[in-house]
Amino acid sequence: MKRLKQILSRIDGKGYKAYKDIQGEYRFPRFQLMIDYVQGDPFAAPSRIRVRMPQSEAKYPASWYETPRRKQALEDWIARVWAEKTGRYSFRAKGTGKSGLIGVDRPGQEILPRTAAVVNDQFVEVRVTIGLPAQGRRVLGRKAEEMLCDYLPRLVDEATPADSIDRDGVEERMKLVDNQGAIRRFLSERGWIAFVANGSVLPRESGISDRPLRGKNVVQFQAPKSMEVSVDVPHGDPIRGMAIQDGITLIIGGGYHGKSTLLNALERGVYDHIAGDGREYVITIDDAVKVRAEDGRRVEKVNISPFINNLPFGRDTVRFSTEDASGSTSQATNIMESLEMGASCLLIDEDTSATNFMIRDGRMQRLVAKGKEPITPFIDKVRQLYEERETSSVLVLGGSGDYFDVADTVIMMDEYLPYEVTQEAKEVAQSQSNDRTQEGGEHFGDVTARVLSGKSFDARKGKKEKVDAKGLHSIQFGTSTVDLSGVEQLVDVSQTRAIAEIMRLIGKKAGGGKTLRQLIEEVYQEIEGKGLDVVSPFRGQHPGDLALPRQQEVAAAVNRLRTLRVD
Ligand code: ADP
Ligand code: MG
Structure with missing residues (x-):
């Protein structure tokens, strides 16, 4: 000194x-x-x-x-x-x-x-x-x-x-994360999707704040009796709440009754939350991915053929590329890329989906023949996805009862409270016969792993390497800008910074015939062994402003890099 x-x-x-x-x-x-x-x-x-x-x-x-x-x-x-x-x-x-x-x-x-x-x-x-x-x-x-x-x-x-x-505060925090861990284990032992504890507060203060909504109009979560489970935790009484099992879960209900709010909470449940957040006991399996339509995004040689075929001019959909995807092709791409990374659950909201990707009703099938419609709607693929690939789906859909036929569980949101209406939905489906024809074929189709070219990643800007986060949803990578506004489970700009650095490392490894997933897993093995510090250029000194992203979000960023090349 x-x-x-x-x-x-x-x-x-x-x-x-x-x-x-x-x-x-x-x-x-x-x-x-x-x-x-x-x-x-x-x-x-x-x-x-x-x-x-x-x-x-x-x-x-x-x-x-x-x-x-x-x-x-x-x-x-x-x-x-x-x-x-x-x-x-x-x-x-x-x-x-x-x-x-x-x-x-x-x-x-x-x-x-x-x-x-x-x-x-x-x-x-x-x-x-x-x-x-x-x-x-x-x-x-x-x-x-x-x-x-x-x-x-x-x-x-x-x-x-x-x-x-604040020793007491730390002790409480320790109990909280032990309990959160116990609920995660509970889900993974059963292969289930999510848990939402009774008393949880799901709505947020505003569209730009991640803090809980307060006041007397907040309705606390209360599980429907038929879906209620009790989870033993190391500290305190068992925690009761709603369990979402694997399979296909539909969230229905009137507009403004809290459907998207529930789904958003599930999206965030892949992370643990602090005490007082309202979602501290909303837990979702780690690799659940929110997928949405994202027109305008670039796509590099993704196999979207399970969903899209026979495009005009005979365009390839097994190795589909575009500089400017449509709503439906972007949503198909987002799903296929998530599957490429091994997602075991998809979270989809009608508010951010392409309608023609989600549904195609009987009347439309009659007028526009299958041969004239490149899109096989998600409704005809969602069961194959679960039965053949063990990938579950949670869907918010207030506007189409067609999905009653394919759902395992139907939850109705009514004035911000969930009710299980699976039985009723099945009865409606039986009494009101549907004249749709199944268009999904025999099997889901292939998920193709892509091998990245070493030329994809040029971190240089002028003579120097330059990679950084420009806010939560944007990365500057050399001279390109990566737009992450469609990547909704990114929550912290420090994660975005880490993704930028991880992309730089992937760029140094790419080119040896390795797939995107292998490259990402390699970097995560290093992180596992040596800590997140390893991805920082300041490692050994001060890598102080990074937070760990999930592998899914790293892949999402790589997939949106406009210079990405697949061999
Ligand atoms: P939906 O998707 O069914 O149309 P949203 O989930 O978007 O409805 O919710 C509509 C509004 O209700 C939002 O402003 C949201 O903050 C609020 N809201 C959602 N859940 C609750 C709740 N449990 N208590 C109070 N307000 C809520
Ligand atoms: Mg909504």
Whole structure:
């Protein structure tokens, strides 16, 4: 610390570049400070530092990080404490550019593996970004000293050791994630799709907020008796709620009665949520994928022939490519790409589907002969998908009773409460005979794994490599922009940043005859072994603003890269 003070006093008033001299490691009474990267000027991306407190000071009980789930939840907790404290009363230095800024990557409603904090037997480490104070482009050495040598140690004291981070809160968090894990195991042991606990609050505050809706008009979830199960959890009483089994589940009901809200909660249930979110016990199997229509997207040699055939001009649908997909071809593509990655459940909402992809009724079949219609509607494929490939579907469909014939379970939403109406739906289906003809053929058809060409990924922009997230739904990859607005289960911009980095790694591995799925799995094996830090260009130093995406979202991004080439 003394050495840091000396350097700061020496460079006080000099040009900003002089700050580079403070790069290095310093010993403070209770922690170690690593200044990994010093920004080039006051307006540039902020500097990156790490503080590392040994467990002899932090004193975390080993039980807080003894399982991967607990460790991940604890690291998330620490990132939250830091993000909150730095956001609330940040060090304010008057000065130019980012002077005085202190920040830690802030988690949202989900508990994700992230790189902002690390806990192990030896230490607790937090990755922080700071703006080194400047007046004009001159070093404000005194201010920097105040920031790094007074303010920072106080922050470390308040936001790191076990005694100052709300022990009870952490203990509660541990119980929560243990219970969430138990429900996930419950589902996977049975091969089921999802669980929604009684009392859950599904609606969100607004279309742009992920916080729970509050107030007296909120209707808490209550399982229909016929679908209610009780799950034993390690902490507290068994949790009761609605289980969605594998197969084909239909969510019907009047407009504005909460169908999409339920489906959205299921989409997000692939992640664990924090206490108070309202969805903390809404759990969906990890690899469920929301698929929607996404016209305008690019497609590179995807086998969409299970759904689309006989396109005008004899266009190939076994290796289908386009720069500008239609609603139905994009939805078919999104499904086939999800299956390529092994999705075991599809989540589909009428609000974001192409009508002609979902249904084709008897009258239309009569007027437009099968030979003139390239699309085989999803209704004729959904059972094959389940019976031959064990891929379930949960469908929101308020507008067509044709699906009653193919559904295993029908849930009706009525004033935000679910009722099971499978029996009634089957009776309607029997009494009102349907004059549709099955168009799905004998089998679902093939899901074709694609081999990526090494030429697909050029991360260069000018002479340098440049990959980054431009917000939650956009990635800049070299000179191309990847549009992820149709990828609805991406929840955190830190995931988007991680995807950008993972794509860079995939680009380095591609070309050896490996399929997209193999390439992604290889990167995830590395992450499994060494932690998410491995995907960062700052690995070993400060990879502090990444969160783990699912393999499905990585594939989605690669699939939307406009330079992607399949051999
Ligand atoms: P649908 O898909 O059936 O047309 P939505 O799911 O879009 O209906 O819900 C319509 C509105 O009702 C939304 O504004 C949503 O926030 C609200 N809503 C949904 N579920 C609940 C609930 N359980 N309690 C209160 N409001 C809800
Ligand atoms: Mg809806």
